[in-house]
Amino acid sequence: xxxxxxxxIPDTLVSPLAKRLxxxxxxxxxVAVAIFIANCFASPYFLNAWxxxxxxxxxxxxxxxxxxxxxxxxxxxxxxxxxxxIALASTAMGxxxxxxxxxxxxxxxxxxxxxxxxxxxxxxxxxxxxxSIVVTxxxxxxxxxxxxxxxxxxxxxxxxxxxxxxxQGYVFWVISFEFVLFAVLAVIYGVLLHKTNxxxxxxAIGNNPTGALFSGIRVQRVRFVLFLxxxxxxxxxAICLTSRLGSTRPSIGFGWELxxxxxVVLGGVSILGGSGSIPxxxxxxxxxxxxxxxxxxxxxxxxxxxxxxxxxxxxVIALPRLWSKLRWGA
Amino acid sequence: MLMQTQxxxxxxxxxxxxxxxxxxxxxxxxxxxxxxxxxxxxxxxGEVTALIGENGAGKSTMVKILTGIYQPTEGRILVDGEExxxxxxQDAADAGITAIHQETVLFDxxxxxxxxxxxxxxxxxxxxxxxxxxHRRSSEILTGIGAEIDPATRLRDLGIASKHMVAIxxxxxxxxxxxxMDEPTAALSHKEIEELYELVDQxxxxxxxxxFISHKFDEIFRIADNYTVFRDGQYVGEGRIEDTDxxxxxxxxxxxxxxxxxPERTPELGDEVLAVENYCHPTEFDGVGFSLRRGxxxxxxxxxxxxxxxxxxxxxxxxxxxxxxxxxxGEAREIASxxxxxxxxxxxxxxxxxxxxxxxxxxxxxxxxxxxxxxxSRSGFIRLAEEFKLARTYCERLDLRAASLDTxxxxxxxxxxxxxxxxxxxxxxxxVIILDEPTKGIDIGSKxxxxxxxxxxxxxxxxxxxxxxxxxxxxxxxxxxxxxxxxRMVAELGGDEMTPExxxxxxxxxxxx
Numbered sequence: 151x152x153x154x155x156x157x158x159i160p161d162t163l164v165s166p167l168a169k170r171l172x173x174x175x176x177x178x179x180x181v182a183v184a185i186f187i188a189n190c191f192a193s194p195y196f197l198n199a200w201x202x203x204x205x206x207x208x209x210x211x212x213x214x215x216x217x218x219x220x221x222x223x224x225x226x227x228x229x230x231x232x233x234x235x236i237a238l239a240s241t242a243m244g245x246x247x248x249x250x251x252x253x254x255x256x257x258x259x260x261x262x263x264x265x266x267x268x269x270x271x272x273x274x275x276x277x278x279x280x281x282s283i284v285v286t287x288x289x290x291x292x293x294x295x296x297x298x299x300x301x302x303x304x305x306x307x308x309x310x311x312x313x314x315x316x317x318q319g320y321v322f323w324v325i326s327f328e329f330v331l332f333a334v335l336a337v338i339y340g341v342l343l344h345k346t347n348x349x350x351x352x353x354a355i356g357n358n359p360t361g362a363l364f365s366g367i368r369v370q371r372v373r374f375v376l377f378l379x380x381x382x383x384x385x386x387x388a389i390c391l392t393s394r395l396g397s398t399r400p401s402i403g404f405g406w407e408l409x410x411x412x413x414v415v416l417g418g419v420s421i422l423g424g425s426g427s428i429p430x431x432x433x434x435x436x437x438x439x440x441x442x443x444x445x446x447x448x449x450x451x452x453x454x455x456x457x458x459x460x461x462x463x464x465x466v467i468a469l470p471r472l473w474s475k476l477r478w479g480a
Numbered sequence: 481m482l483m484q485t486q487x488x489x490x491x492x493x494x495x496x497x498x499x500x501x502x503x504x505x506x507x508x509x510x511x512x513x514x515x516x517x518x519x520x521x522x523x524x525x526g527e528v529t530a531l532i533g534e535n536g537a538g539k540s541t542m543v544k545i546l547t548g549i550y551q552p553t554e555g556r557i558l559v560d561g562e563e564x565x566x567x568x569x570q571d572a573a574d575a576g577i578t579a580i581h582q583e584t585v586l587f588d589x590x591x592x593x594x595x596x597x598x599x600x601x602x603x604x605x606x607x608x609x610x611x612x613x614x615h616r617r618s619s620e621i622l623t624g625i626g627a628e629i630d631p632a633t634r635l636r637d638l639g640i641a642s643k644h645m646v647a648i649x650x651x652x653x654x655x656x657x658x659x660x661m662d663e664p665t666a667a668l669s670h671k672e673i674e675e676l677y678e679l680v681d682q683x684x685x686x687x688x689x690x691x692f693i694s695h696k697f698d699e700i701f702r703i704a705d706n707y708t709v710f711r712d713g714q715y716v717g718e719g720r721i722e723d724t725d726x727x728x729x730x731x732x733x734x735x736x737x738x739x740x741x742x743p744e745r746t747p748e749l750g751d752e753v754l755a756v757e758n759y760c761h762p763t764e765f766d767g768v769g770f771s772l773r774r775g776x777x778x779x780x781x782x783x784x785x786x787x788x789x790x791x792x793x794x795x796x797x798x799x800x801x802x803x804x805x806x807x808x809x810g811e812a813r814e815i816a817s818x819x820x821x822x823x824x825x826x827x828x829x830x831x832x833x834x835x836x837x838x839x840x841x842x843x844x845x846x847x848x849x850x851x852x853x854x855x856x857s858r859s860g861f862i863r864l865a866e867e868f869k870l871a872r873t874y875c876e877r878l879d880l881r882a883a884s885l886d887t888x889x890x891x892x893x894x895x896x897x898x899x900x901x902x903x904x905x906x907x908x909x910x911x912v913i914i915l916d917e918p919t920k921g922i923d924i925g926s927k928x929x930x931x932x933x934x935x936x937x938x939x940x941x942x943x944x945x946x947x948x949x950x951x952x953x954x955x956x957x958x959x960x961x962x963x964x965x966x967x968r969m970v971a972e973l974g975g976d977e978m979t980p981e982x983x984x985x986x987x988x989x990x991x992x993x
Contacts, residue, residue: 158876159872159875159876159880159882159883159884159885160883160884160885161845161868161872161884161885161886162884162885162886163883163884163886164886341861345861345862346857346860346861346862347853347854347857347860347861347862348860349862350846350850350853350862351853353842353846354839354842354846354850357839357840357841357842358835358839358840358841360835360836361835361836361837361838361839361840362839362850363798363818364796364798364818364828364830364836364837365818365839365847365850365851365904366818366819366821366822366823366850366851366908367818367819367850367851368817368819424841
């Protein structure tokens, strides 16, 4: 108070470097390097620039959604409808192709569909105060259901040649457009979460929504924007994936929501909200991409791959807990 | 102290029957707090004993001891004159003690009958639940207390009053000899209260001993046979209701020395900064209006549930009033969210620090700058150095004790957490600061610091609203006091009118005698 001797409080006692070394991201990086080395030994085809470039397609599209999903999960919500938004956006684009819409129009439709779907989720969650997991399980069926009604067992084809660039184009040598987009989005989301007031609000809401509200944060507005972003990113992923495949089927991107959530959680984002980072998600994307690619080179069937990914997720998450239990003897 | 000897003299031990339940010399300490200090309580068959005391006098602790939830640190519990112990709540129930709590613990998703018999349901020969018997006895008990409720109804479909009747039925389903009622009428309407009185009379006629805890004096005089008064965890007296009156009881309740020295201050009142007109809410408060000037400390006193916090939270934009207007510096403002309130210069330090006040899992500096990020950032981008600077300025002003500004708020003591919350709001440079029970649950040292700081803020021209249930704090700090009861402002007191007796009178709704 008004005492003469002012008590000085240091800003921080832990150096940023020490903090970083002890972080989840460092552990994950070690895992990533280990998998990389293992892959080098496992297959002679692994260390090839074009093969590695191909491998990035395993994760780039999912990772784009994962960035927005990371923010959403940190804020204490979740969106399980992302894969169905891909289907909806892709169907909308396919229908537009039949009507003769050109590439810029297709991109606009893909993004707009994603935004609209995200806004629909956001309104239900924030205005009607429904739990996001329930809302998005509902819209997961709803959005994909629309795609199935429109397409049945048909597929939309005939995308313009210039549209193929998003999923198949290369910017420089082996560097694909998708990979560049992934890198740019990683930086944008990293800055958004870690360097802006918006990102700080996301953490505050995830840690204690009541406390955030009582601190003057517009909680519902932030949550709504996060649903918008997740929808938008699903739209972006829909453009890339549709472009890469060159066609739209209603089953497009089926089951991706779980892979996206896996990537986010593997990246160290607490499923309960409140903590996590974008660098973690980036490393997790590489880990998952390399594991699937490495196993693919070894001709391991897809079902075994999902077993390995599941085991990896549980293993990496359980490891630090097991470690501290052993160390403290608890 | 004179009162105490007098009242005890009135109690002639020879003519009284043996108490069904007697608590003798009970002391209960928690780490750092002495909640009860050598208190006694006697409950007699067929009689209602009122336990009277201010908030925090130790009444609820006493109830928890006699229902086996807490263990006394010292003292004896006597059932029919024989010493016993209640290691668990089940042991107390087995001894025939049952309680109807302030906030009744019932299960919304279960049926009325299930709620009544949960934990002690009759079984069939095969060890399965005897549903026929459960429903038959539930109906019997409910009819017995005049409640027309179908035992098969799901609890969530009942109104609050009916739920209360279920809670009472549950208490009676255990063949109780002692019934504890902890503020049973708080949620009831006038008619329901009358029904409850009849029920209490019935229970008395059955020879049960009843402990009745209430803040409402009219109730106590209507229903109780005996009274016992606690103050600050100490026993101050007991006696027969017919031998006492309002004044004597109020004096026993509040007649303490002011142990704490409050800061000396000569208020310098400036212009009106906040004017609230006819603030109403469908259920919580009605017709609240007041004016506040720069440099003034306005106290809000009332019993728990009088609607004080609800009014403050609606001024802060948490709950929307159904009608009413706010003017700040003479200008009408619309406050639809806390963000609007902060923008208008009204900030709120809530009673519930852990949930509402601070984000405990985040570091001090981030908590402090959360509402001020607009000032520490540049076009939405965080500037850490600015944040630390702002946080340090206000934390040091409040003499916060912490290892570093990067420490999570959850690791601080209650008093230091409160300082973080206050620092957070001062950093927004508000016009009006509302403090809701600002010193609840914090140690004496921090308490004095918070009081000094409030005085300092008012001295600098900030308008302060303080909601408090502690009479010494209200009287020691406020320039003016508004007393609320049942959602309405019942008195506005200043100067010599501000005495413990007048506060209690207005808060409890006792007419001048």
